[in-house]
Amino acid sequence: MVAALNAPAPTEQRDGTPAVQLRQVWLRLGRDAVLRDLNLDVTAGEAVTLLGRNGAGKSTLLRLIASAVSPTRGEGRIFGYDLRDRQSVRDHVHLLGHDLGLYPDLTPRENLHFALRMHTQTGDVDAALARVDLTRAADRRVRFLSAGMKKRLALTRLTLLSRPLALVDEPFANLDAQGRELAIELLTEARAAGSTLIVAAHEPELSLRVAARALTLDGGRIVEADA
C-alpha cells in the first residue's frame, strides 16, 4: 500500500525537497493504459535516467510530469504543486521532447533571446551559441539547420534557462560523437546549476554518466529501479 500524498505548501527547491512525487498513477490514451500504477519519488537536485524499449512509456511519463497530459487515475506533485495545477507545474519545468519546441522561422539567436524573454531572464546568448558551435549559423533560420544543429540549440537553451526540473527526451539522438559529449557536459552543467534532471535515453552508457540513478519502464510500468 502506497501512502497518499499529503498536500504540503509548495516550496522552492532546496536539499531534500521532493521534486517529483507520483502515487499510483495510471494514464489511458485511447483504449490502452500507457502508464500503469507508477510510483516515483525524485528529490530536488537528483538526476535520473529512464530506460526502456521503444513504446515502453518514457516520453509519455515525461509529458505527464510536465503536465502536458493528466493522469487518468492516481495523483502527482511537482515541487509540491498538484499536477492538475498546470501553470504552476509549467513554471518549474522545462521539457525538451521529441518536438524540440524551436521556432523554425526564427534564427538560433532569436530563439534564445525569445526563450529568455518568455522567462523574464537574461543570459549570454552569444556565449551559449559559441558553446555548441552554432556561431556561424546564429542568424540562419532554424528550419534550415540540420537535425543535430537543432538538437544542440535546444540543449543550450535548456542550460541557459536553468529551470528547477529539466525533462530531457533522447538528448543524444541525432548528435555526432562530439555532440554527444557536449550534451553530457551541458546536462552536467544544468545539474550543477541546481536543476533536477530526468533523462530518457537509449544510450545508458552515456546517460548514466549524467544521471546515475536508473529506472526501467516496460509496458508503462517501472520494472527495475536501482534506488
Ligand SMILES: Nc1ncnc2c1ncn2[C@@H]1O[C@H](COP(=O)(O)OP(=O)(O)OP(=O)(O)O)[C@@H](O)[C@H]1O
Ligand atoms: N497520443 C497517443 N495516443 C495513443 N497512444 C499513444 C499516444 N502517445 C503514445 N501512445 C502510446 O503509448 C505507448 C508509449 O509511448 P511512448 O512514446 O511514451 O514510448 P517511449 O518509451 O518514449 O518510446 P520510444 O523509445 O520509441 O521513444 C506506445 O504504445 C504509444 O503507441
